Amino acid sequence: MINRRHLLGVGAVAALALVTGCTGGAGEDTGTTGDFSGDVKGNITVLTNRTDLVTTKLPEYAKKFEAKYPGTKVTFEGVTNYEEDVTTQLGSGDYGDVLLIPSVVAIDQYSQFFEPLGTVDELKAKYRFIDPGVYEGKGYGLSLGGIAKGFVINKRIWAEAGVTAPPKTPEEFLAGLKAIADKTDAIPYYTNYKDGWPLSEWNNHRAVLADPKINDTFPADAEPWQPGKIQYLTDSLLYDVVNQKLSEKDPLTTNWEGSKPMIATGKVATMLLGSWAVPQMQDAAKAAKANPEDIAFWPFPYQTGGKFHAAIDGDKLAAVSKNSKNKATARAWLDWFVNESGFAADQQAIPPAVDQQLPKGLQDFTATGVELMEVPAATTNAGKEDEIIKESEIDLKGDIYRQKLVDIARGAAKGDKESYFADLNKRWSAAQSQVMQ
Numbered sequence: 001m002i003n004r005r006h007l008l009g010v011g012a013v014a015a016l017a018l019v020t021g022c023t024g025g026a027g028e029d030t031g032t033t034g035d036f037s038g039d040v041k042g043n044i045t046v047l048t049n050r051t052d053l054v055t056t057k058l059p060e061y062a063k064k065f066e067a068k069y070p071g072t073k074v075t076f077e078g079v080t081n082y083e084e085d086v087t088t089q090l091g092s093g094d095y096g097d098v099l100l101i102p103s104v105v106a107i108d109q110y111s112q113f114f115e116p117l118g119t120v121d122e123l124k125a126k127y128r129f130i131d132p133g134v135y136e137g138k139g140y141g142l143s144l145g146g147i148a149k150g151f152v153i154n155k156r157i158w159a160e161a162g163v164t165a166p167p168k169t170p171e172e173f174l175a176g177l178k179a180i181a182d183k184t185d186a187i188p189y190y191t192n193y194k195d196g197w198p199l200s201e202w203n204n205h206r207a208v209l210a211d212p213k214i215n216d217t218f219p220a221d222a223e224p225w226q227p228g229k230i231q232y233l234t235d236s237l238l239y240d241v242v243n244q245k246l247s248e249k250d251p252l253t254t255n256w257e258g259s260k261p262m263i264a265t266g267k268v269a270t271m272l273l274g275s276w277a278v279p280q281m282q283d284a285a286k287a288a289k290a291n292p293e294d295i296a297f298w299p300f301p302y303q304t305g306g307k308f309h310a311a312i313d314g315d316k317l318a319a320v321s322k323n324s325k326n327k328a329t330a331r332a333w334l335d336w337f338v339n340e341s342g343f344a345a346d347q348q349a350i351p352p353a354v355d356q357q358l359p360k361g362l363q364d365f366t367a368t369g370v371e372l373m374e375v376p377a378a379t380t381n382a383g384k385e386d387e388i389i390k391e392s393e394i395d396l397k398g399d400i401y402r403q404k405l406v407d408i409a410r411g412a413a414k415g416d417k418e419s420y421f422a423d424l425n426k427r428w429s430a431a432q433s434q435v436m437q
Contacts (some may be wrong), residue, residue, distance in 0.1 A: 005395050032113025032138055033334035034320065038077025038328035041071035044097035046333065047079055047086055048317070054078035061341045065333060072329055093323055097330040100316040101133070101141050110140040114319035115327060117142065117334075125350045127338070131377055141317025142338050145349030147274040148297070148362060148372060149204045149311045152281055155296040157186045157269040166308065166326040166368050170237045173301035177246040180269050189241050190259055190268040193251030193406055196399035201272050202234050207311035207373040210304040215377055219384035220436065222429040231396075232421065235304060235405060239417045251406055260284035264295065276315075279348045280363050297361060299370045308370040312350055323389060384435055392431035402414040 029116040048054065054076045062074035077096060079085050087102045089095040090113055105113065115173035117123060123139040124131045133141035135150035177188035178383060192198035206214045209230060218224065224231040241247055248268075262268040264285035271277070275297050282292035299308040314385070318337070320330045337343060344351040348359040350372075358366065368374065378385065390395050401424070408420050415423075 008363040011164070023097075032116060032119050034117065034322075034327065034331075036115070036320075036327050036331040038326075040069045040329050040332040042326045042329055043073045043075065044324070044326050045075050045077055045094040046328050047077050047089075047099035049079060049082035049100060051078035051080055057346070061337065061343065065336050068336065068388070069329070069332060070271040072332075074333060095321055095323065097321050097324040097326060097336055098318060099321060100144075101319050103316075106248075106274075107133075107135045107179065110135050110299060110319075111138075111322075113322050114140045115324075115331075116140055117320070117324055117331075126354060128354055128374065129317075129352055131374075132314070133317045133319070142334060143314025143317055143352045144338065145338060145344035145347055146312050146314045147276045147349060148365060148370075149201070149207070149274055150272075150365065150370075151298045152263065152271050152273050152277050153296050153298050154186070154263050154266050154269050154294050156291070156294040157184055157266045160184050161168070161269075166306075167301040168303050170233070170240070170301055173237065174244060174246070177241065177270065178244070181246060184266075184269070186266055186269045187248050188246040188261075189270045190253050190254065190262065190357065191242065191247050191251050191406060192256055192259055192271065193403060195256040196271065196403065198256065198271070199238075199399040199402040199406075200397060201274065202238055204311055205234055205300045206230050207309045207375050208233070208300050208302045208304065209374065210309045210371075212373075212376055215385070216379060216381050217373060219378070219381045219388055219432065222432045223425040224428065225425045231424075234300075235402070236404065237301075237415065237422070239405055239409045242425055243417070244407050251410070261288050264288055264292075266294065267291045275362060275365070276347075276349070295383075297365045299365070299368060308368065309373050310370050311375050312372045313374065314352065315349070322382060381436075387435045388428065388431045391435060392427045394427055394431075 004072060011374050048058065050058065058076050062076070064072060066072050073235050082100065083104060085097060087104050090102070090105065101114065108115065110133070118135050118139055119139055120139055127142055129143035130139050131148050134151050144171055157180060158176065161176060161183045163176040163179060167173040180186055180188040194314060197294060208217070211217070214230070218230070222228065225235065226232055259268060259271065261284045264281050265288050276293055278297055281295045283294040285295060299310050318334055320327055320334060324330045338352050345359050348361050350358060394401050404413060405420060408415045409417070
């Protein structure tokens, strides 16, 4: 969780052809749980995208595991271009013993490459974030940690502006940013427009409506940019922040890496990101000799039933390779890493194991009155939203249409909020009528 981007290049798409055309000798699974019998001993290789930890923190975890299971040896293979390279390895059949499931692998292919870890009921009794790895009643992966959605803030700057508790409405939030502009030298809100991907974070707040069926009902709605609906709520707030000149003067010059010390030292007050960003901003504060305790995490400014709600989801799922020659040790490592290593706590992430405490930063977050919510994936309308996105050419999960929203809000493109939302509704409705007919 260095950042939450999982960019898919052309090479990964090409490699997917290898996956669909070659299973690397993997066979079909017929049981609800893989065969993990045998002694926990011998060598295993673990593929990881955390190249920053391969020679530092990960070997420390391995030593603890090897001490618990004498006769074992864990080797890490750090993969920089994880999606592309590991997808290619899947096609070759040589992809280690434990690995993070590449996002390009279709769910109905999981049984070709990974061992089933148990039934849905068995796994959900112990772990969060199981749903993305479930196919035909079996779970194929365990998340290594989860994140919450909200605003990373410099609470010292907000306090200097007179705000010490999370705003409960968009209007209160905008008033807080205005107070920051009036009473401090900080940029109230930073869009990270130029890097683009941070704008996609605005799509991650459906949980604020506290509707567990929203991912099913959303594609059934022909006009989601109408007042009272989730797209209007979120995109309207972004528009108003920029339109009221509460963001950086020139969004074309924003810089993601540069934004970290800016919020850490109080030059920026607020950014919409996941909780994964909190430790990064705290590290930036330490590097700048600022106070890491100034960095906090607040919920989206909207309440349902008098309570904040924040979406949580898991990071990539870890799985046991179907081609592993040492599945007993591979499964033991996966179970130990998720339950005993402390990795999630070290990353200030939500622990996958339901019986483990939240890290301090997220305890502070929930102490503001936030209810954490896993929003179930669509079932009845599974896949329909992506079809509408493709047909309408509105990259709802991306950043292009939101960059245009920012451009309109700052006067760099024609139109206003009402005209742009009307155009989005028109395009979405036309596509929705075709997909949902």
